[in-house]
Amino acid sequence: MKKFLSTIFICALSCLYLIPTGCVYNKTSSSDLLVDNQQIATPLNPETSRSDCDTLVITCIDYRFASANQNFINEILKLKDNYDHISIPGSIYNLVNPETRELLFSKFALSVKLHLINRVVIISHKDCGAYGGSATFGSEIAENETLCTDLRNARALLIEKYPTLEVNLFLESLVKEGDEVKVHFEKIP
Numbered sequence: 001m002k003k004f005l006s007t008i009f010i011c012a013l014s015c016l017y018l019i020p021t022g023c024v025y026n027k028t029s030s031s032d033l034l035v036d037n038q039q040i041a042t043p044l045n046p047e048t049s050r051s052d053c054d055t056l057v058i059t060c061i062d063y064r065f066a067s068a069n070q071n072f073i074n075e076i077l078k079l080k081d082n083y084d085h086i087s088i089p090g091s092i093y094n095l096v097n098p099e100t101r102e103l104l105f106s107k108f109a110l111s112v113k114l115h116l117i118n119r120v121v122i123i124s125h126k127d128c129g130a131y132g133g134s135a136t137f138g139s140e141i142a143e144n145e146t147l148c149t150d151l152r153n154a155r156a157l158l159i160e161k162y163p164t165l166e167v168n169l170f171l172e173s174l175v176k177e178g179d180e181v182k183v184h185f186e187k188i189p
């Protein structure tokens with residue numbers, strides 16, 4: 001009986017030790033997170049803290065194009081701090097596909113309604129996973145034709161719904177230049 005009681009006592013002590021340890025750990029963890037959040041917080045530029053923007057940009061989520069897209073949008077199109085951004089796997093694939101069209105249109109409508117956008121920039125890319133990659137098309141020409149057709153169909157669908165919108169289309173691809181792989185943007189008329 002004595003042995004049993006001492007076992008219970010040791011267990012109770014262990015629990016008392018473990019509970020505060022867990023709490024201390026969580027507290028430290030939360031405060032670390034808070035510090036991290038404070039370190040990455042950026043102040044809002046008063047010139048850009050307005051209620052509308054000019055353009056909505058639609059891109060694929062593909063990480064290979066992410067930084068090139070940011071640079072293209074900010075520096076080439078000069079849209080820094082002046083655009084909404086929908087990033088969705090396949091970009092226009094979702095707009096030309098009737099099954100997902102309404103979902104994208106519903107998000108798109110928010111941008112039109114909340115931020116009064118008057119221009120849409122759609123950036124599609126070759127070797128897109130949503131289409132099954134370049135291999136699905138059989139040839140480079142077939143891939144180019146399909147993506148250009150989808151881009152133009154997406155523009156027609158948007159203009160049908162919002163006739164005053166300006167819609168600009170771009171097709172991007174990875175191009176090997178020496179040892180480097182670069183992202184090329186082509187404007188589609």
Ligand SMILES: [Zn+2]
Binds near residue numbers: 127128
């Ligand atoms: Zn993609």
